[in-house]
Amino acid sequence: ETGVTQSPTHLIKTRGQQVTLRCSSQSGHNTVSWYQQALGQGPQFIFQYYREEENGRGNFPPRFSGLQFPNYSSELNVNALELDDSALYLCASSFSTHSGSYNSPLHFGNGTRLTVT
């Protein structure tokens, strides 16, 4: 069973730039959620993708966007980076039988550490 993998592991960007983070879901999982974890905080929900569509969104501006591909992998894109975007970005995969269901627990990757200078 292949776990959740994220790339890159670390990234340094300059304010105003754009970044794309990637996530491969665990085999057998069809739903991907993205979380932002600032230093010393718990993860905050960004959005979830199910069947290649955004299924729900947390309190994040539109410059945070995402995609899910037919193989259930996903990307998180952040435009116009700000200093406060510096955080650990976590991808979690799970299995859902339909949109908005909790059928299996979240399996997290090891995250991408983004530093914005």
Added chain:
Amino acid sequence: TQLLEQSPQFLSIQEGENLTVYCNSSSVFSSLQWYRQEPGEGPVLLVTVVTGGEVKKLKRLTFQFGDARKDSSLHITAAQTGDTGLYLCAGPSGTYKYIFGTGTRLKVLA
């Protein structure tokens, strides 16, 4: 707005000691999960509690879900250095997301 508050925020204890960390909310949750996160890694699920009053044991870890499903506790017996990490509680909010507490950072000293 549903919130999960964890206490204490930081805990430093000697190997062999017992400890309890708490996760509290003013809202009712259908279930609560506990995760452990080590530096440089993502959170790893330890347990899910579903029924009010439920107690689950995982080796030296005992998890309890409050009768009213608003709170939970994690008790570690005879802590080991390998228990060091960030302990997070999380609960489902709405139909698609989990909310997480701010975590308890545990350090077990040899």
